[in-house]
Amino acid sequence: MxxxxxxxxxxxxxxxxxxxxxxxxxxxxxxxxxxxxxxxxxxxxxxxxxxxAASPGPLTRVHVAFRAKSHAQVDAFYQAALAAGAADNGAPGPRPAYTPNYYAAFVIDPNGYNIEAMIDEAADAG
Missing domain, CATH: 3.10.180.10 (2,3-Dihydroxybiphenyl 1,2-Dioxygenase, domain 1)
Structure with missing residues (x-):
């Protein structure tokens, strides 16, 4: 979603x-x-x-964030996207400036858009 x-x-x-x-x-x-x-x-x-539009930072003219079900899923998205030809725009990791439990990864797709996979829940147990 x-x-x-x-x-x-x-x-x-x-x-x-x-x-x-x-x-x-x-x-x-x-x-x-x-x-x-x-x-x-x-x-x-x-x-x-x-x-x-003139804001500095890693956002592009279009940014879409997809909800993941786990930190591992965010990590897997990032690796799969890079393997498919995306450029790194932020390795998987916590983003406490967003919310305390925000964990995300960002890539630039082949069209130049900032695509994110994220989860805003406490780290997975185990």
């Missing part, structure tokens, strides 16, 4: 206002973000995120 999708926008403030209004009929609401950088909207089972 997709956990979150991030798209780059040319005017973050205008896009935030647009989505705040457009999502009302769907029951989606602003969840969190950082002024001038990005905003995340809770869309039920995942997040829809917008980011300022």
């Amino acid at each position: 997709i956990d979150h999708v991030t798209v780059a926008v040319s005017d973050l403030a205008a896009s935030k206002l647009f989505y705040e209004k457009a999502f009302v009929p769907l029951g989606y609401q602003l969840s969190f973000g950082e002024e001038g950088v990005f905003w995340a909207f809770n869309i039920g089972d995942g997040l829809f995120e917008i980011m300022q």
Whole structure:
């Protein structure tokens, strides 16, 4: 399942206002973000995120994060993606700046998009 999708926008403030209004009929609401950088909207089972196109960092114009079921699955995704021709954009590991239990790996696919496998649960037992 997709956990979150991030798209780059040319005017973050205008896009935030647009989505705040457009999502009302769907029951989606602003969840969190950082002024001038990005905003995340809770869309039920995942997040829809917008980011300022000129933001520095590892994100590309399109970023998709897929939910994994274990840390081992994140690791396996990363290795399989590299073997299939992806470029490294962040080796598997904890990302405590996101949440305390966030564990993810990032690759750049053949089209230049940032693709992530992630899990936001405590480490697997055993």
